[in-house]
Amino acid sequence: MNPGTRWETFAHEADVGVRGSGATLAEAFAGAATAMTAAICDPARIAPHDAVIVDCTAPDEEMLLVDWLNALVYEMATRHMLFSRFEVTIEDHHLSAIAWGEPVDVAKHQPAAEVKGASFCELAVRHAPDGQWLAQCVVDV
Template identity: 50%
Template structure:
């Protein structure tokens, strides 16, 4: 958990700065990214996704890949984005630790950075199968912070 970026990691209050957290869900795991823009919140949600698999601090940003998605609204775009990251993790056999995300007019363009999975160093805990529509929301609070959240199937 990225507790340094959250006011109180045990509360449901919004974060004061960009960050991410997991939230409980019956058999799966919820991810939430918080940021000053939708792109920053989506980047933090992807970091929370990596944190399900391993410690993101152990993933070196050695290789960059581009990811593009397009959807008519932010909620659908979040699911598409997380599923694109999950696909690239599996297809490239990589883990990612840096996400530069830009969103405009229903289009997401991102550069993700990471490295090949090293089972000894990364010690992957689980495989994430996909982002779902469960608990899906992309919202902006009164302070102007964005939250992007959903449940992922593990």
């Protein structure tokens, strides 16, 4: 992950909010993906061994964030993998990314809860006055 990318989870009464920020929209999206992994387990426990390619297109940036996170939920569920490193490119509401991770190892990763889907709750993608991009939403766990 680019050193400028930051991520955090934030509280939601029943579920978990995920938030990424960075100098570019792509960095913010990569941060949000790391935050989503953190809702499941400690990202530092996941070795970025295997690469998976993700592509999505949406009518606006907020929908693109939901689509991006849901594409990762789908890849995690069907490949039985967890991801810890994300290389994201975004152009004209089209996202291309490589997600690196490894197969789920319960003893090693200690996953707490699976993410069922990314929601439109608390959804925001914005360019702050300080030049930083922020991307966030609540994920259902």
